[in-house]
Amino acid sequence: MVARRVLKYAILGLLRKDDKSGYDMTSDFKQAIGQFWSAKHSQIYTELKKLLEEELISSYIELSGEKLEKKMYTLTEKGKEDLHTWLLTQDDHLETEKDVFALRLYFLKDIPSADLLALFENQLNLRTDKLNMLQEQFAYYFGEENPAEDLDADELGHYFVLTKALSREENYIHWLMESMDIIRQRQLGE
Amino acid sequence: MVARRVLKYAILGLLRKDDKSGYDMTSDFKQAIGQFWSAKHSQIYTELKKLLEEELISSYIELSGEKLEKKMYTLTEKGKEDLHTWLLTQDDHLETEKDVFALRLYFLKDIPSADLLALFENQLNLRTDKLNMLQEQFAYYFGEENPAEDLDADELGHYFVLTKALSREENYIHWLMESMDIIRQRQLGE
DNA sequence: GACCGCATGTAACTCGTTACATGATTGA
DNA sequence: TCAATCATGTAACGAGTTACATGCGGTC
Numbered sequence: 001m002v003a004r005r006v007l008k009y010a011i012l013g014l015l016r017k018d019d020k021s022g023y024d025m026t027s028d029f030k031q032a033i034g035q036f037w038s039a040k041h042s043q044i045y046t047e048l049k050k051l052l053e054e055e056l057i058s059s060y061i062e063l064s065g066e067k068l069e070k071k072m073y074t075l076t077e078k079g080k081e082d083l084h085t086w087l088l089t090q091d092d093h094l095e096t097e098k099d100v101f102a103l104r105l106y107f108l109k110d111i112p113s114a115d116l117l118a119l120f121e122n123q124l125n126l127r128t129d130k131l132n133m134l135q136e137q138f139a140y141y142f143g144e145e146n147p148a149e150d151l152d153a154d155e156l157g158h159y160f161v162l163t164k165a166l167s168r169e170e171n172y173i174h175w176l177m178e179s180m181d182i183i184r185q186r187q188l189g190e
Numbered sequence: 191m192v193a194r195r196v197l198k199y200a201i202l203g204l205l206r207k208d209d210k211s212g213y214d215m216t217s218d219f220k221q222a223i224g225q226f227w228s229a230k231h232s233q234i235y236t237e238l239k240k241l242l243e244e245e246l247i248s249s250y251i252e253l254s255g256e257k258l259e260k261k262m263y264t265l266t267e268k269g270k271e272d273l274h275t276w277l278l279t280q281d282d283h284l285e286t287e288k289d290v291f292a293l294r295l296y297f298l299k300d301i302p303s304a305d306l307l308a309l310f311e312n313q314l315n316l317r318t319d320k321l322n323m324l325q326e327q328f329a330y331y332f333g334e335e336n337p338a339e340d341l342d343a344d345e346l347g348h349y350f351v352l353t354k355a356l357s358r359e360e361n362y363i364h365w366l367m368e369s370m371d372i373i374r375q376r377q378l379g380e
Numbered sequence: 381g382a383c384c385g386c387a388t389g390t391a392a393c394t395c396g397t398t399a400c401a402t403g404a405t406t407g408a
Numbered sequence: 409t410c411a412a413t414c415a416t417g418t419a420a421c422g423a424g425t426t427a428c429a430t431g432c433g434g435t436c
Contacts (some may be wrong), residue, residue, distance in 0.1 A: 002425065003290045007395080013297040023415050036292035043396060045417060068404045068415065087294055087301050090312040094320060097287060100193045102226035102354050104277055107203040108347040111277050122280040130284060148372045149379075156376075157298040160369055164292050171361035179350055185339065186346075192397065197423080213387050233424060235389055258387065258432045 003095065007047050010037050012056060012075060012083040017154075019072045021062075022048050032137065032158055035165040048073060056082055116183060124176050131169040138162050193285065197237050200227050202246060202265060202273040207344075209262045211252075212238050222327065222348055225355040238263060246272055303377060310370050314363065321359040328352050 010033070014025050022044050029038040039047075051057045056079035062070045075083070101123050108116060142151075142159060151159055200223070204215050212234050219228040229237075241247045246269035252260045265273070291313050298306060332341075332349060341349055 004394085004425095006288075006290055006293070010293060013293070013300075016297060016300055021415075022417090026415095033293065033296050034286060036287070036289040036296070038286040038288075039395095040397065041416080042398080042418080049417095064414075065405060070415070083297075084300060087297055088305050088309070089294075090309060091291065091316065094316050095288075095290070096224060096228040097226070097289075097358070098196075098228075098285075099226040099287075099354075100196055100285070101281065102351055103196070103200060103203070103223065104279075105354075106223050106226070106347045106351045107206060107273075107277055108350070109343045110203075110206055110274060113343075115278050119278070119280060126281065126284050149375065153299045153303075156372075157296045160298070161292055161296045163369070164289075164295075164365055167361055167365045168287070168358075171357055175354055175357045179353070182339075182346075189339075194397095194422085211387075212389090216387095229423095230425065231388080232390080232426080239389095254386075255433055260387070 003091070006037065007039050007043065008051065008056075009083060009086045010039070011044070011047060011051065012079055012086075015057065015073060015075045015079070016083065019074045021070045021072055023070070032161050032165070035134075035161060051079070055079075113183075113187060117180060120176055120180050120183070124173065124180075127169055127173050127176065131166070131173060134162065134166050134169060138166060193281070196227065197229050197233065198241065198246075199273060199276045200229070201234070201237060201241065202269055202276075205247065205263060205265045205269070206273065209264045211260045211262055213260070222351050222355070225324075225351060241269070245269075303373075306373060307370060310366055310373070314366050314370075317359055317363050317366065321356070321363060324352065324356050324359060328356060 011025060014020060014028055014033075020028075022041065025044050026039075026041045028034070029044075048057070048059075051073075052059060055076055057073045058076055059071050059073050062072050064070055101119075104111075104119070111119070141155075141162070148156075148159060201215060204210060204218055204223075210218075212231060215234050216229075216231045218224070219234075238247070238249075241263075242249060245266055247263045248266055249261050249263050252262050254260055291309075294301075294309070301309070331345075331352070
């Protein structure tokens with residue numbers, strides 16, 4: 001069984017502290033949590049409508065300025081319960097972590113060896129940019145030091161997500177560089 | 191722009207060397223390449239039908255025994271060209287690497303601290319099993335040594351995919367253990 | 381004879397993206 | 409005044425899962 005209705009719980013989770021609009025959630029998915037789940041505004045608005053019908057959230061209108069309406073959503077008691085049940089759910093298996101670069105690489109015999117390093121370099125650039133972005137985020141929220149002891153429970157979730165994303169990217173880059181060395185070695189021997 | 195029709199190219203790629211049936215491909219997605227892309231048989235058969243219509247592959251029937259028919263697929267010239275173009279495509283951005291465990295963790299403030307370590311332990315078990323399975327696969331195909339220099343171009347793709355998956359799981363486990371230490375430290379201070 | 385793996389397919393549904401559509405607010 | 413950002417929504421389509429449906433082949 002595949003993890004079901006993840007977006008539903010991502011949205012309920014985003015509402016656990018503050019009321020938010022669909023637009024706010026769209027922005028959240030561009031921040032830290034977007035490293036591990038994301039959705040476009042079209043999908044978010046559709047899901048919000050469904051969650052309202054299911055009475056897991058309720059809504060009210062807030063004005064920004066004179067006319068512009070923000071539809072704010074709040075967790076209902078039912079929504080809180082559903083979220084808390086889900087938070088304690090243990091996964092019974094791991095999903096395939098899809099990665100188009102690795103897939104392409106599996107077929108590398110059909111990639112001319114002159115083009116292979118260029119593909120790696122492109123991936124290295126993308127990953128390096130992402131790592132830099134994450135390091136900036138980390139420094140902004142937590143400073144340059146490793147502050148795990150001083151954090152409150154709320155910041156700790158953010159801390160874990162950022163350290164997870166950082167270590168993922170560092171590891172990816174490390175593997176890319178090792179693999180590029182292997183390719184260069186082989187090309188010398190050609 | 192999101193990477194489009196990845197399954198199409200995964201299938202064309204799997205056919206680059208040998209003819210295969212839909213069933214064979216379903217098995218392939220349970221092996222090494224399944225670490226980075228996978229699909230159920232229902233989706234594979236549907237895609238094969240589409241690729242036939244597009245004339246990127248052709249098919250013929252092979253018998254296993256007296257009656258059991260295997261429908262074997264072959265890359266056409268058009269299919270080969272399409273695959274080779276795709277293999278040289280550079281990604282211009284990275285997709286969100288979805289991870290339900292990390293998502294759940296972001297909301298950790300709402301997880302009772304007694305349950306938190308159990309969630310981590312569950313994830314650690316899943317990841318450890320996966321790492322062991324990958325290590326066995328690696329040992330089976332490449333032996334215990336690091337043989338990158340002796341491989342032909344075809345094995346190298348397999349080698350990269352396996353080392354990538356291994357380093358991903360090792361890194362995941364390392365981060366899990368570090369995070370569990372932090373949680374234990376904090377619980378002592380409670 | 382029963383069970384497991386081999387083998388192929390379709391239908392209904394859910395999830396996710398792209399494109400279409402509209403309008404307000406803020407700051408340069 | 410122009411552009412970027414704020415703000416919400418729907419429609420069409422593509423991707424992926426689950427369930428339904430059927431039959432052969434080998435082995436215990």
